[in-house]
Amino acid sequence: MSAPRQITRLASRAISRRASPLGNGIIRNQRSSILSPCQSSSSSSNQYQVKGLSVRYGSHLPERSPNFVKPTEKHLNDLKKIVSSSLSSLDGTATQEELKSFNDDWMNKYHGNSKIVLKPKTTKEVSEIMKYCYQNDLAVVPQGGNTGLVGGSNPVHDEIILNLSNMNKIRSFDQVSGCLVADGGVVLEAADHYLAEKGFIFPLDLGAKGSCHIGGNVATNAGGLRLLRYGSLHGTVLGLEVVLPDGTIWNGLSKLRKDNTGFDIKQLFIGSEGTIGIITAVSIMCPRRPSAMNVAVFSLESYEAVQKVFAEAKGHLGEILSAFEFFDKQSYALVKHHQEENGEAERKVFETEGDFYCLIETGGSNAEHDEAKLTGLLEHLMENEMVLDGVLAQDSTQFQALWKLRELVPESAGKAGSVYKYDVSVPVAKMYEPVEQLRVKLREGGVLEGDGKMEGPIKAVTGYGHIGDGNIHINIVATKYTDEIEKIIEPYVYEVVSKYDGSISAEHGLGVMKAPYIGYSKNQTSIELMKKVKQMFDPKGLLNPYKYIV
Amino acid sequence: MSAPRQITRLASRAISRRASPLGNGIIRNQRSSILSPCQSSSSSSNQYQVKGLSVRYGSHLPERSPNFVKPTEKHLNDLKKIVSSSLSSLDGTATQEELKSFNDDWMNKYHGNSKIVLKPKTTKEVSEIMKYCYQNDLAVVPQGGNTGLVGGSNPVHDEIILNLSNMNKIRSFDQVSGCLVADGGVVLEAADHYLAEKGFIFPLDLGAKGSCHIGGNVATNAGGLRLLRYGSLHGTVLGLEVVLPDGTIWNGLSKLRKDNTGFDIKQLFIGSEGTIGIITAVSIMCPRRPSAMNVAVFSLESYEAVQKVFAEAKGHLGEILSAFEFFDKQSYALVKHHQEENGEAERKVFETEGDFYCLIETGGSNAEHDEAKLTGLLEHLMENEMVLDGVLAQDSTQFQALWKLRELVPESAGKAGSVYKYDVSVPVAKMYEPVEQLRVKLREGGVLEGDGKMEGPIKAVTGYGHIGDGNIHINIVATKYTDEIEKIIEPYVYEVVSKYDGSISAEHGLGVMKAPYIGYSKNQTSIELMKKVKQMFDPKGLLNPYKYIV
Known part of the structure; x- marks a missing residue:
């Protein structure tokens, strides 16, 4: 294992000449410090209600299917003989108000009207429940942690909620x-x-x-x-x-x-x-847990440079590259503004700022080796002027601080106004184009005056996300939500994604929210095959109805 | 990058005291030397005809389905208007003898009787062919390189062969x-x-x-x-x-x-x-190509030791572990015997031989780092007496020589007699038990006198394979193939695999050969779902009939 002295030397050789205010050096973070930024980074994009989509959801609310029988007290009593735990407003074990945490999603965007929540403890109980519901034409919505973003785990009408939280061994x-x-x-x-x-x-x-x-x-x-x-x-x-x-x-x-x-x-x-x-x-x-992690952030002059650095990172870091995130200058401006307002303004992070930024994380089994690989990458990037500036976390505080530059983007956007959010996949080479095309479209529509100027109906159009996965989050920050803006954005954004053979839902799924839009990502043959699969497993359509493939 | 001096020092510290005749040291192999052993290692298990199974195939040959129309000259003429290249004995563009390389598999174990081979050049041609065949109830067998081991890519009767070799862009x-x-x-x-x-x-x-x-x-x-x-x-x-x-x-x-x-x-x-x-x-x-590779082989005293070394290898080598193979002493005895007979006897490889051997390969992006990790593992294994002896390749010749200890097992078994071969998956912890239980069974049946004694109706029962994947190859070497031996082995071997929730086909598939035995690996619910999937896509059952799920 490496001595601290050696680590410092390697690091300083790489970037000390940049005199980055976050300091230079490489750390081996403890598990606690490693996971926190990852959590928030991922969650951060999900913390704001999508006002536009929320409105759309209302107009798209599917009607209750007459094929499903309305759950009664008789059904509940039969089911209570099967399942070890239940909650219902039909038998007074819960009020309809108390069932809200099962009927509603965590963003309070989707609202079901179920009167029965079943909490089986065994697979056999789940099986007996489904057998009974199938025989009695009762619709069922399976529910896990109810943390989804597209209304997939909430009832749309009065479907029985089958909550899995008691099956936790x-x-x-x-x-x-x-x-x-x-x-x-x-x-x-x-x-x-x-x-x-x-x-x-x-x-x-x-x-x-x-x-x-x-x-x-x-x-x-x-x-x-x-x-x-x-x-x-x-x-x-x-x-x-x-x-x-x-x-x-x-x-x-x-x-x-x-x-x-x-x-x-x-x-x-x-x-x-x-x-x-x-x-x-x-x-x-499950793989072995990495024993060493590092993080570095760079400023770059173009999206092309981001792609080049991604290729170099894969080459130099190879098997230890664990995250490659990026954000644009509009995103960074929002974060700086947010930090300033909170009195958390950091000293200037980059000596030379850029149009783009990328965050590289490594996770490996040998801290010394990982440091050397990362240092090699840094030197290569600096010497070949592939980046404008770069900073490397020296301890867990800096590790967190650097991750925050990326993870605060959605929160900062939310603080700046009403945000239209899109989570899409596009081939890496084309990944930033939807953002640029949206800017043109919004300018043509007369609602975007200038990027990052924080004025006009739209204050900023930002792009950030996981380069490694081709997954970009687009945030459009408006002073307020209006039909005029929504009509400019949609379905244009889906058309752009579709043009690049992208996905309208990279990781959040379809649920109720995106079910009507699947045609932008999947062709008719795919959709027909999917319908056949659904029909094959669930000919009565009782399981999680009104969603996904409709 | 490391200096040669440094590499030698690291290596010798680890294992020079063992005075291994293969020498000590670590190399950075060039691409050419890396791939060869991998190729032969994998192919080696496939080079011998499975006499027992070949006989069984005959008895299991499914009858021709009357649902399929017999291909005629009229069909051929119609199809020739669609497809840019074809071969047929019906129009004299090939004799039935010339069609053998398409009708037969490469082991000469499965023999079809098709008179038409179509070689489309575009997806559209494939589509037109299938449309025609579907409308005319003509059965079709798709064929790629025809390198399979279970008769999956050959016609069983007169199915039209749709060979993809012209679609190669x-x-x-x-x-x-x-x-x-x-x-x-x-x-x-x-x-x-x-x-x-x-x-x-x-x-x-x-x-x-x-x-x-x-x-x-x-x-x-x-x-x-x-x-x-x-x-x-x-x-x-x-x-x-x-x-x-x-x-x-x-x-x-x-x-x-x-x-x-x-x-x-x-x-x-x-x-x-x-x-x-x-x-x-x-x-x-496609991932980045590793720029450095190493290989080491160890002798161990038990299968438990193999498992422990596997866990240590995962811990020390982490992200650079690229192969973890094992073979038993019976396998090694066959290899040594084979090399002696060929006059290729190596000097003694291990100072202390064991009941088991394992081969570890690393592939990473930094040769110096990989060497250090592997050295760390070697030292740990030696110091804790987890292995009996170990050798490390110093150059590409040794890299090949060490791989040969593993890759020559099936070839050596084939040279020693008639081999019953099984390719199964079993959870790693139980992976060697089928071999031991087969030995007991064969001894009880009076056909196995002693392991490695090279006498009696059965000369050896060997186990080797990919520990990392839980995939074991069982080779039973007999003086000759007899019904008596086959009856002792089968279906016992499938029963044993089934008992451990294993798979009767780890990587070779079902094809014609194993289709009747799927019940040993999959339950009735699974099989029924599979039949529904087949029905959903191919209600006429025209595509690759008589195979897989029947």
Whole structure:
């Protein structure tokens, strides 16, 4: 292991000549300091209500289907014989007001009207519930931590809520293979804490980790901050236990990395948003926990430079690159303004500011090696003038401070006005173009006067996100929400994304909110196949109705 | 970069006291020397005809379905108007003898009787062919490089062969994201050579790389040697273009890492073995090519020790561990015997031999760092007496020589007698138990006298494979193939695998060979779901009939 002296020398060689006010050097952060910025970075984009979309949701609210039977006291009494725990306004175990935390989403944007919440403790109970509901044509909405952003886990009308929070046991962990098997209702953070004690890490991290369930993560194919490093759940999930709409328990809880015996059925449930089955258990391959982490932030003159630095980072850092985030100067201006207003103004971070910024995080098994690789990258970038300036965290405070430059963007946008937010995927090379085209469109529409000038109907159009994943968040900050602005933005933004073969929902899913817009990301053949899949699993359409593929 | 002096010092500190005859030291291999052992290691298990299974195949040969129309000269003439290239004994463009290389598999184990081979050049041609065949009830077998091991790419009767070899263009490569888009008929090695020039690597490597197609790789969910490092194709494939049984072209050729807009339909085609669609193009995420590789082999006293070393290797090597292979003393005895007979006997490799051996390969972006990590592991293993002895390759010759200890196992078994071969997945902790239980069973049956004594009806029962993937190859070497021995082994071996929730086909697929045995790996609910999937895509059952899910 490296001596502190050596670390300092390496670091100073790289960037001390820049005299960055955040100081220079490299640290080996403790776990606590590593995870916090990641959490907030991920969650930060989700903390504001999307006013425009909220309004749209109202107009898109699907009518209640007459195919579903209205749940009665008789149904409740029958179900109470099956399930160990329930809440209902029908039997006085809860008022309708008390059911709000199940009926509403956490943003208070989606509002269901269910009178029955069932909280089964076993897979058998889930199975019996679904069997009964299937036989009685009762619609059901599966609910995990209820942390979603598209209304996927709330009833639209009076669907029975099947909440998984009582199914929260770790079933097994294999220290040799790293295979964890756990109930679907285990909270992500609890699973990760369990793994941390054993030196492993859950291959997924996101802002809602303290509340979201791993079953819900799989059902929504959650992306988060570790995707660049550990890949998607389609690769890491080894098996699932699922209760099908008719109550059949499908035991696909494999612990095998290799198994080529037929269609990989579990893949259909990953990202199915609770529409074809209820995930009661997950088997997932967990990697070793990195013992060292570093973070650096650079200013750059163009988006082309961001792409070049991304390529260099992949080359120099190789297997230890764990995050590559970027934000534009409009985003940075919002953050500086927000910090100034809060009296938290940092000293000048960059000697030379740029049109773009990128944040690079490394996570590896050997601190000294990681430092050397990062230093090599820094030297290369500086010597070849690929960046304008760069700063490197020296301790955990700086680690947090640098992450904040990225993670405060959405919060700062929210403080500056009413924000139209879009979460899209676009091929990396074209990733910034939707932002630029939106600016042109808004200028043509006469609502955008100048970027970062903080005046006119629209104060700023910003872009930031995960370069490594091709996932950009677009925030349009307006003085207030108006129909005029919304009409300029939509469906234009979806058209632009569609033109670049992008995705209108990179990581948040479809739910109720984006179900009507799937055609911008998927062609008719895809949609028809999806409808057939839904029909195959749930011919009565009882599970999580009115959402996803409608 | 490290100086040679420093490398030698690190290496000698670790293992010079063992005076290993292969020498000590660490090398940075060039690309050419890196790939060769991987190729042969993977291919080696596939080079021998499975006599027992070959016999069984005969008895299991499914009867021709009367639902399919027999292809006629009229059909051929119609099809020739669609497709730019064809071969047929019906129009004299080929004799039936000349069609053998399409009708037979490369092991000469499966023999079809097709009279028509179509070689389309475009997706549109594939689509037109399928539309015609669907309308005329003509059965079709899609064929890539025809390198499979389970008869999946050969006709069983007179199915029309749709060979993809004329669809062999790289469509695009994005240097920033690493996303490659290529025709399904591109040879794996060609794709990898293309990527190598750009500093990238195809995230899959296997023995047949010089012949197999990437479309076929995806269709069979090929595993290979890079799975431990780069994960399965379910994680790396970003999109597919597929022609469905009725000729519909499904364009799911996404280049996005994140896209949560509906069911991930492409996943169904990965590992579908050509039964629900023909993969005409693949979009796949390719990582940077490692610039440094090392290999070490250890002798150990027990399978428990192998597991412990695997855990230590993951801890010390972390992100650079690229392969962890193992073989037992029976395997090693066969290799030594084979090398002696060939006059290639090496000097004694290990000072202390063991009951087990493991091979560790690293691949990273910084040779000096990788060496240091590997040295750290070696010291830890030696100091804690977790291994009996260890050797480390010093140059590319030794790199090859060490890989040969593992890769020669199947070839050596084949030279020693008639080999019953099984390729199964079992959770790592239980991975060696099928071998031990087979030995007991064979002893009870009176056909196994002693391990490694090279006498009696059965000469050896060996186990070797990929610990990292939980994938073990079991080779049973007999003096000759007999019904008596087969009856002792089967279905016992599948029962044992089933008992440990293992897979009867880790990486080779089902094809014709294992289709009847799927029940040992998959429960009835799974099989019923699979049948529904097949029915959904191919209600006429025209695509690759008699195989997979029957």
